[in-house]
Amino acid sequence: MNRRRAGFTRQWGWPIALAVLTCLGLLSALIGEAGGWRAFSWIALAMPCLMILRHIWPQDRR
Amino acid sequence: MTARAIRRWALIHRWSSLACTLFLLLLCATGLPLIFHDEIDAASGRLARAASAPGSPPAPLDRVARRATQAMGAQVQVLYWKDEEPGVVHAVSGTGMDLPLDMHAAAPLPPPDRQGLDLMGAMLMLHSRLFLGLAGYALLGIAGLLTVLAVVSGVALYGPFTRDLRFGEIRKGRSKRIVWLDRHNLTSIATAMWLSVVALTGVVNTLEDPLFALWHAGAPPVMSHSGLTIPIQQAFDHARAAAPGMIPNSMILPGSPLGSPGAFIVWVHGDSLLTARLFQPVFVDAASGKAALDPGFPWYLTALNLARPLHFGDYGGWPLKVLWAMLDLVTIVVLGSGLYLWWSKQRRSQTSDRQHDGSALTPEPAA
Numbered sequence: 397m398n399r400r401r402a403g404f405t406r407q408w409g410w411p412i413a414l415a416v417l418t419c420l421g422l423l424s425a426l427i428g429e430a431g432g433w434r435a436f437s438w439i440a441l442a443m444p445c446l447m448i449l450r451h452i453w454p455q456d457r458r
Numbered sequence: 459m460t461a462r463a464i465r466r467w468a469l470i471h472r473w474s475s476l477a478c479t480l481f482l483l484l485l486c487a488t489g490l491p492l493i494f495h496d497e498i499d500a501a502s503g504r505l506a507r508a509a510s511a512p513g514s515p516p517a518p519l520d521r522v523a524r525r526a527t528q529a530m531g532a533q534v535q536v537l538y539w540k541d542e543e544p545g546v547v548h549a550v551s552g553t554g555m556d557l558p559l560d561m562h563a564a565a566p567l568p569p570p571d572r573q574g575l576d577l578m579g580a581m582l583m584l585h586s587r588l589f590l591g592l593a594g595y596a597l598l599g600i601a602g603l604l605t606v607l608a609v610v611s612g613v614a615l616y617g618p619f620t621r622d623l624r625f626g627e628i629r630k631g632r633s634k635r636i637v638w639l640d641r642h643n644l645t646s647i648a649t650a651m652w653l654s655v656v657a658l659t660g661v662v663n664t665l666e667d668p669l670f671a672l673w674h675a676g677a678p679p680v681m682s683h684s685g686l687t688i689p690i691q692q693a694f695d696h697a698r699a700a701a702p703g704m705i706p707n708s709m710i711l712p713g714s715p716l717g718s719p720g721a722f723i724v725w726v727h728g729d730s731l732l733t734a735r736l737f738q739p740v741f742v743d744a745a746s747g748k749a750a751l752d753p754g755f756p757w758y759l760t761a762l763n764l765a766r767p768l769h770f771g772d773y774g775g776w777p778l779k780v781l782w783a784m785l786d787l788v789t790i791v792v793l794g795s796g797l798y799l800w801w802s803k804q805r806r807s808q809t810s811d812r813q814h815d816g817s818a819l820t821p822e823p824a825a
Contacts, residue, residue: 407617410625415651422655425774426732426767438777444648445784451626451644454637 414444459618471611472800474604479793481601485660486790488585493771493782495578496542502578506558506567508545517564519690522547523711529566530555536716537690538708552714586663595664602661609646609654616647635802642795649788655768662765669758674716687712687744690722697724697740700749705729707737712744720744726751735763735773 421440424433459467491498499505523534526549536550547561558567587594620643623629628640646653694709704726710717717723722742727734737759742749767773771782 403621406624407620411613411616411647411650414648418651418655422652422768425778426735426764428730428732429775434774434778437774438781441652441778441781441785444652445781445788447626448645448648448788451628452641454628454630 410447414447417441417443459614464615464618467611467614471608471615474607474611475796476800478601478604478608479797481598482605482793483790484588485585485598485601486786486793488581490783490786491578492581492585493779493786495582496772497776498578500542505540506543506546506548508543508560509563509565509567514562516561519547519694519709521564522559522561523549523690525564525566526557526559527551530557533713535711535714536708537711539706592667595667599661599664602657602664605657606654606661609650609657612646613650616643619643635799635806638795638798638802642792642799645788645795646792649785649792652785653789653792656771659765659769662762663769666762669762673756673759688747692747693722693742693744693749694724696747696749697722697726697742700742701726701738701740701751703729704738705734735767736760737763 417440421437424440425437427433519537523537526534530549530551530553532551532553532555534549535552538548538550540546540548543558545561546558546567549557549559551557559565560567583589586598588597590597619639620627623640626644626648628644629636690709690711694706697709698704698706701724705728706724706726708725710723710725712719712721718741721744724740724742725737726740727737738755739752740749741752771778
């Protein structure tokens, strides 16, 4: 049971995190300019791009 | 997930993706310059500039309409204003001519650079309806729904295909096909939510004309219809008084097919970042001048108002536009790698018949 849960987090942790960040980023820029809403949306929506850039070339298994 | 379920999802993914890939490639290519249409418009001289000094009192709208009608040789039906063109009012004729005028002098301004206008206009026509009118809207709406189906089936396949892999792992020393399978999985799962939102809001945008027609058919009737019409400026003032604090965006004169035979319609929006996206009509009776903000504004037009920025990505400054462009480019990689995977699978099953069919449908064992 615990191993299964660990497997789920390992496999789906990042996809779910990126999906949630995308949603929050899209909404926060709609809410407002002030108070860092806009800056947050930039960071949130940059995350999918950054994760792709980090992983796109073949790498050694750590 | 059972092997049968995987096969079924793979079938859905393959055919929904193949059906929308060409459309999506076209949409990504034409959408890229459209993200920056404000900047391109400004740089290519598409914006009209007012000649008179700011601060002078604006000319009555009746004079503006009269001068525009003279200059265009056709009756003015719509007046509108653009945020990025201070001191300028646009007049649109029933024949679709659009003339910018100086708001203060009521004098026609030189028409903006046609070349830039035509290129971006063509991009927009291609992007929104493939130059096919209503049929183009319908076709692109269906392509958008297929895109959502492709994303959902792709997410369902992501589980079995990456079970033994770390997130974003591109396996080393494997065939070109495996490397591109891993890249396809990485790029598509990272942008799945963004692509879903842009596809769904795009589908809502294709419904703009029918939704607007639906609202127009049921718009509140005007109270009286005596044939006498109050001056345009007076109707405008009444509309502003009926919607305090709201910013007028356009004015539809009586007799326009976009408006009402017995009323002026002034479209207004709020001034905060969120309410600036929410347009509402003020109806002004053309005979009595009685003005009222339409209280029964339908939810589907509010949804349409909100779908626009979420599709265009033009609501969070230039960094958001740059991110939108990057996500657009990533989508091209997703489409290209998907096409390659399909093509290499086809070729493989043709060259070796003995090989177990469906090798691409079942997860490749991780090294």
